[in-house]
Amino acid sequence: MKQAEIDQQTTCFHCGNDCADERIELDEKVFCCNGCREVYSILSQSGLCSYYAYNLHPGVNQAKAGKRLDYLKEPSIIRQLIDYSDEKFTTVTFYIPDIHCSSCIWLLEHLNKINRAIYHSRVDFLRKQVNIRYATQLTTLHEVVALLDQIGYEPLISLQDVVKKQAFDKKDNLVKKIAVAGFCFGNVMLLSFPEYLGISAYEQSFRQFFGLLNLAFCLPVVLYSGREYFQSAWTNLKNKVLNIDFPLALGIAVLFIRTAVEVLAHTGAGFADTLCGLVFFLLVGKFVQRKTYYHLSFERDYRSFFPVAVQVIDGETERPVPLSDIQVGQRILIRNNEIIPADAILLKGDAHVDFSFVTGESVPVNKVLGEVVYAGGRQTGEAIELEVVKPVSQSYLTRLWNNEAFTRSQENRVQTFSEKISKYFTIVLLLIAFGSFFLWLPFDLPRAISVFTAVLIIACPCALALSTPFTMSAALSIFDKNFFYLKNTAVVEQLAHIDTIVLDKTGTITISGDTAIAAHITASDTEKQMIYSVCANSTHPLSRLICQYLNNYAKLNTNSYYEVPGRGIIADIDGHFVKVGSAKFIDATQQEDSSAKKTEVHISIDEKYIGYFTIQQHYRDGVNAVQSLSSAYRLYLLSGDHGHERESLSSVFSMDDMFFDRTPQEKLDFIKQLQQNGHKVMMIGDGLNDAGALKQSDLGIAITDNVNNFSPGSDAILDGRALKKLPVFLKFSKDALHVVYISFCISLTYNVVGLSYAVSGKLSPLIAAILMPLSTFTIISFTSLDTHLVAKQRKLI
Amino acid sequence: MSIIYFLIGCSVLLALVFLGAFFWAQRNGQHDDLYTPSVRILLDDEPEETEPKK
Numbered sequence: 001m002k003q004a005e006i007d008q009q010t011t012c013f014h015c016g017n018d019c020a021d022e023r024i025e026l027d028e029k030v031f032c033c034n035g036c037r038e039v040y041s042i043l044s045q046s047g048l049c050s051y052y053a054y055n056l057h058p059g060v061n062q063a064k065a066g067k068r069l070d071y072l073k074e075p076s077i078i079r080q081l082i083d084y085s086d087e088k089f090t091t092v093t094f095y096i097p098d099i100h101c102s103s104c105i106w107l108l109e110h111l112n113k114i115n116r117a118i119y120h121s122r123v124d125f126l127r128k129q130v131n132i133r134y135a136t137q138l139t140t141l142h143e144v145v146a147l148l149d150q151i152g153y154e155p156l157i158s159l160q161d162v163v164k165k166q167a168f169d170k171k172d173n174l175v176k177k178i179a180v181a182g183f184c185f186g187n188v189m190l191l192s193f194p195e196y197l198g199i200s201a202y203e204q205s206f207r208q209f210f211g212l213l214n215l216a217f218c219l220p221v222v223l224y225s226g227r228e229y230f231q232s233a234w235t236n237l238k239n240k241v242l243n244i245d246f247p248l249a250l251g252i253a254v255l256f257i258r259t260a261v262e263v264l265a266h267t268g269a270g271f272a273d274t275l276c277g278l279v280f281f282l283l284v285g286k287f288v289q290r291k292t293y294y295h296l297s298f299e300r301d302y303r304s305f306f307p308v309a310v311q312v313i314d315g316e317t318e319r320p321v322p323l324s325d326i327q328v329g330q331r332i333l334i335r336n337n338e339i340i341p342a343d344a345i346l347l348k349g350d351a352h353v354d355f356s357f358v359t360g361e362s363v364p365v366n367k368v369l370g371e372v373v374y375a376g377g378r379q380t381g382e383a384i385e386l387e388v389v390k391p392v393s394q395s396y397l398t399r400l401w402n403n404e405a406f407t408r409s410q411e412n413r414v415q416t417f418s419e420k421i422s423k424y425f426t427i428v429l430l431l432i433a434f435g436s437f438f439l440w441l442p443f444d445l446p447r448a449i450s451v452f453t454a455v456l457i458i459a460c461p462c463a464l465a466l467s468t469p470f471t472m473s474a475a476l477s478i479f480d481k482n483f484f485y486l487k488n489t490a491v492v493e494q495l496a497h498i499d500t501i502v503l504d505k506t507g508t509i510t511i512s513g514d515t516a517i518a519a520h521i522t523a524s525d526t527e528k529q530m531i532y533s534v535c536a537n538s539t540h541p542l543s544r545l546i547c548q549y550l551n552n553y554a555k556l557n558t559n560s561y562y563e564v565p566g567r568g569i570i571a572d573i574d575g576h577f578v579k580v581g582s583a584k585f586i587d588a589t590q591q592e593d594s595s596a597k598k599t600e601v602h603i604s605i606d607e608k609y610i611g612y613f614t615i616q617q618h619y620r621d622g623v624n625a626v627q628s629l630s631s632a633y634r635l636y637l638l639s640g641d642h643g644h645e646r647e648s649l650s651s652v653f654s655m656d657d658m659f660f661d662r663t664p665q666e667k668l669d670f671i672k673q674l675q676q677n678g679h680k681v682m683m684i685g686d687g688l689n690d691a692g693a694l695k696q697s698d699l700g701i702a703i704t705d706n707v708n709n710f711s712p713g714s715d716a717i718l719d720g721r722a723l724k725k726l727p728v729f730l731k732f733s734k735d736a737l738h739v740v741y742i743s744f745c746i747s748l749t750y751n752v753v754g755l756s757y758a759v760s761g762k763l764s765p766l767i768a769a770i771l772m773p774l775s776t777f778t779i780i781s782f783t784s785l786d787t788h789l790v791a792k793q794r795k796l797i
Numbered sequence: 798m799s800i801i802y803f804l805i806g807c808s809v810l811l812a813l814v815f816l817g818a819f820f821w822a823q824r825n826g827q828h829d830d831l832y833t834p835s836v837r838i839l840l841d842d843e844p845e846e847t848e849p850k851k
Binding site for chain 2: 102105106109124125176186187209213
């Protein structure tokens, strides 16, 4: 009990973070930072404290610095962001990644209590969107966003609002088509019962009536719900491709024609229920296959990484300018943590630019005045002024997007199993149909036609068409539960065919900006000062880390300085002979516990061994799991960073398979090279520098610590926590493919049984009506159950 | 037995009304967000501010 109380006292009331260092109190509640307290005070003043009643610590930590929102006053930018506006009210939809619980919904739907000008706000939880309508006269977009920012729900505003666009793309009326097909299917089944149960001789007029009604119900099914199958079969036929849609369309057409003929000629009841059922199940299969992650986007490019606007200095004044209007020669102002949007020359200020996301370099780069700073870097430190030398669309980074890899369609990817098999299936089907037709022809023409149509009806690959969607969508939802989000069901099959894996370093297997440095030295202050002075001369990442570690020393005078690339530094500081470098370079004899994943820097002053620094990159948990893949897959490391971690990574990758200092273009070319040698390549990366390689590879996986953050365009998004499960994911994708194979065999068995009836000319509508749903249900239940069973064996659920 | 014609007519008509209702709901955006309402219904209404406090 007491423990719990203490716990309550030391965690922030707003966000639940530990506030051991600092305690900020208000209304007897403790907050970890001023940001959190600020949110609380706004909410308590507006009487919105129920926010804290629904969930414990519903807030998101507010310690991060506020962003500049001035650009939201520019009319040209406002116009791009709002959905609708007139004199009375304006509607706008924001994407807010921080929406995560019921308290969020409650608060965002009560914005009206804080700002009366907001008439209406409605949250879509899965899409993480809020739709706001406010009085145009009384408030502005800037105020609304500032309010959201103040209460801790900063909307993500970017040039390419893909997530919002996604919602509008999916309107192809599939649900309506299913509704129509289902409606007709139900009615036709009901009206077919008398036919199967037997109608007495004096009620023959009913038979005709029911038959005509059935035919009427078939019309919308064929003409509306099933139309896309005809369209798809036709376009594929024109391109000389036989895909699964061709036998399906053929089956639908034959079913309809034979039903119409039988009903109108009073020769039988036709196959109306089989027809409606077929189309209905096929459409359901299509629906299941389509899984959408509303909050994820797989198509992001550089535009959603860059800010919407940038501060331009115009003589004395500065104003925000939309990124697309930035011109060469303009002076721009970049503050701490802002992204440099275009290639520019540094004019003023101390630039420490973090390029880890763009080039993979793990350490911020120091730029001197007059030097060109490439777009995409993030300034850390004071505000800097730059002059734009290239427009945004022509910058070093964005040029990558002009590569053909970004414009080509995805057609050269691995053909799916059902695509491959359906070609042969169609040919065999047509052979059997025509064969039996010509076998019967000499004896009995009507019989021959009836057998011909019966074969096409019974062999219609409904179950085959359903086995892949149901298996893969079950697999997709299992991956989803394990924080691995696939773009569509075809990606599961691609995953199973991979034989080569290429990984990026910074951000993918290391966590950028998270480096632990520890000193094991026995040195006086003057000696430390000497070490600092030596390292300050060097641009080597390790030297810079040591400088950061010993940052409160003044630099001493360097008399002579010599750097041996890749080994170390020899320098003369105030008459003292200082050596900094690898153990071999220093001749260090004290080789203590040199674990494989540590980089060590040894130091000696005047030939006296002082000690060493250990520098440990923070690796993700999954690195060992990645290593276990090396037996079954070819592993490559492809990094934009310098090779100073080569040694520490040799436990995971073999020495020859690590490549450093690669530009984004070289990464893309490397993947292409592997593909040309016949490999199926999977690329795992996180940054913009990997975007080209991700696109070029057979399967690009973007890894991220927060799925709502920017991730480059890819086929799949992997949460950093799940990297350790990668080997299991790969095995499971193969299992899923096996399930498809087995279900294909099952559906083929049904087809053979049905064909034996059809070829002998004994197919009655009743048999078709039983066989079709039976095979469908077998396939659906088998694939879903077996996929889950396999997932359980792999411990994924 | 000719009542069957009338009854089937009625049943089809009724089913068509339901289909129409489904189309209307679809067009109206009632199926756009299938999750949030399930959370929203659990949130209490605020007591009216104008109510006199006792």
